[in-house]
Amino acid sequence: MSKDFLFSIDLEDPRENIWNKDRYEDRVNLNVMKLLDWLENNNSKTTFFVVGKIAERYPDLVKQIFIKGHEIACHSYSHIPINHLGKKEFENDLVRNIEAIINCGVPSPIGFRAPTFSLIESSFWAYNILRNNGIKYSSSVLPAKNPLFGIPNFGQQPKYIDGILEIPVTISNFLFYKLPIAGGIYLRILPKHIILAKARNFLSTNYPLVSYIHPYDIDVNQNYFMHEHINNHILNYLMYFNRKNTLLRLDSFIDLDYNIITYERFFRDHLSKNIS
Secondary structure (H helix, E strand, C coil), rough: CCCCEEEEEEEEECCCCCCCHHHCCHHHHHHHHHHHHHHHHCCCCEEEEECHHHHHHCHHHHHHHHHHEEEEECCCCCCCCCHHHHHHHHHHHHHHHHHHHHHHCCCCCCECCHHHCCCCCCHCCCHHHHHCCCCCCCCCCCCCCCCCCCCCCCCCCEEEEEEEEEEECCCCECCCCCEECCHHHHHHHHHHHHHHHHHHHCCCCCCEEEEEHHHHHHCCCCCCCCCCCCCCCHHHHHCCCCCHHHHHHHHHHHHHHHHCCCCCHHHHHHHHHHHC
């Protein structure tokens, strides 16, 4: 029996907040089309967490993603971590994100992901704001200690907080650290045999495998530049490392009998099971 794979795509542009972004080629459309082709070849529907500014810039692309049967969810308007915003600023940002998505001609989103998984215990006030604006679920928590954000004791099981179903990213032990099994840069830099061994072990658990990538994670031809908030050339190099194998590694999860579904479908299934 196949296991739910909550693979997702954080639709953002790595050039967005660098001062000289116009010097570099716009590759968002190209990368998204490659991902859509990969999803179609695997007969899969997934969730795109879309930054509001990107929805405004590429409304036809967002509409095309929706028409192809994928879910469109929120990823903030400006991709600013929650801890940099007050309550009113966060709500204004969320509302702008929702409006930008609706203006693409798609339904009002019910899902949310915080930029850089920046929803932590001190910002749990955000759940009330999410609920009041029609959001039903969130996937914004990294349930481990992390240099940026994280809630080490959150656990892997999805749980309701202030009326919102929080679906944490899947993590596992790697040496002395707990890291996402199949998320973004970790999917590319961790040894493949270790990732797949962790994924096999996860098949026997009673919660979904939660993953994410960005369109640039498959882009082998992106111009080299220093990404926002990264001032270390070694760390910045890792942003480009092994992109050629991203989709091949995702193929391996499909081969393990993981079945990609949207977060919305998982939320509806979870809701129906709890009601019954």
